[in-house]
Amino acid sequence: MNIGNAAEKSGLSAKTIRYYEDIGLLQADRAGNGYRDYSMSDVHRLRFLQRSRSLGFSVEECRQLLSLYSDKDRESASVKAIAKAKLTEIDRKLAELTELRDTLRVLVRSCHGDKRPDCPIIEGLGGKDRVAA
Amino acid sequence: MNIGNAAEKSGLSAKTIRYYEDIGLLQADRAGNGYRDYSMSDVHRLRFLQRSRSLGFSVEECRQLLSLYSDKDRESASVKAIAKAKLTEIDRKLAELTELRDTLRVLVRSCHGDKRPDCPIIEGLGGKDRVAA
DNA sequence: CATAAAGGTTCTAGCTAGGGGAAGGTCAAG
DNA sequence: CTTGACCTTCCCCTAGCTAGAACCTTTATG
Numbered sequence: 352m353n354i355g356n357a358a359e360k361s362g363l364s365a366k367t368i369r370y371y372e373d374i375g376l377l378q379a380d381r382a383g384n385g386y387r388d389y390s391m392s393d394v395h396r397l398r399f400l401q402r403s404r405s406l407g408f409s410v411e412e413c414r415q416l417l418s419l420y421s422d423k424d425r426e427s428a429s430v431k432a433i434a435k436a437k438l439t440e441i442d443r444k445l446a447e448l449t450e451l452r453d454t455l456r457v458l459v460r461s462c463h464g465d466k467r468p469d470c471p472i473i474e475g476l477g478g479k480d481r482v483a484a
Numbered sequence: 485m486n487i488g489n490a491a492e493k494s495g496l497s498a499k500t501i502r503y504y505e506d507i508g509l510l511q512a513d514r515a516g517n518g519y520r521d522y523s524m525s526d527v528h529r530l531r532f533l534q535r536s537r538s539l540g541f542s543v544e545e546c547r548q549l550l551s552l553y554s555d556k557d558r559e560s561a562s563v564k565a566i567a568k569a570k571l572t573e574i575d576r577k578l579a580e581l582t583e584l585r586d587t588l589r590v591l592v593r594s595c596h597g598d599k600r601p602d603c604p605i606i607e608g609l610g611g612k613d614r615v616a617a
Numbered sequence: 618c619a620t621a622a623a624g625g626t627t628c629t630a631g632c633t634a635g636g637g638g639a640a641g642g643t644c645a646a647g
Numbered sequence: 648c649t650t651g652a653c654c655t656t657c658c659c660c661t662a663g664c665t666a667g668a669a670c671c672t673t674t675a676t677g
Contacts, residue, residue, distance in 0.1 A: 353624075355625080438585065448577060465559065473553050499636060503635055520654085
């Protein structure tokens, strides 16, 4: 099947699929006319990539996961290790983002937001001390 | 003061300060030897940028905030609008990331993680249906 | 049969927000 | 005088694509 078809079935754009081929994630066969030719198994792998990316795995992590996906002798422990590391990373990002939000929320709440120029947000961003979270 | 000094005082790297000048965020005076020369007021603005960035504002948002920072006739409502929009954006990211984490957490918990090849994580990433969060 | 639209191909360039490092000028100390 | 720390500009690199140009192939229609 052509790339457009594979794109539709996998949920990736054709551009993205070509990019993945470019960086060596997945190589496609070529038909006589030079068009890329995808099998159902290729589509499964593309879908796998789409899901992995949407779950926050980096392309390099996807490369590892894809190789484990294709390896019928894999140890599930290897997969779990990657997923756990990603989970830890996401938890860290969540904590960071939560702190950010709390700080920003305090600033926003403390600003009256009218035509006067005095503004606790500006002061908080410019002041000497970190605004209390 | 030289850029290294301004960098230290503002918490930004010299590279970053030059980059900000490059994109027109903040222009510095030049000393006779061609070195950039920063005043304390420049340092305050750099600090302002550092804090704004660290709170998640994009460089373009920082540009607006900095112009409001310098504008003594600003309306605090303008500042609050930008901050509120950013807050909404952060909340959205938080929700997204939380959903991601929950999905990933379910997958990780369901995987025994040993030497056997069968792996619910791989199945979850490759399967036809979205894994339940 | 001609042609136009809808695909496909390769290539380059751009996005964010800087980091790394080269090649070279300048300044203070020993 | 030289060394080392600092400064300058310059260009390339990162992630993960997206957009567009220039061109080729297939398919549908008059």
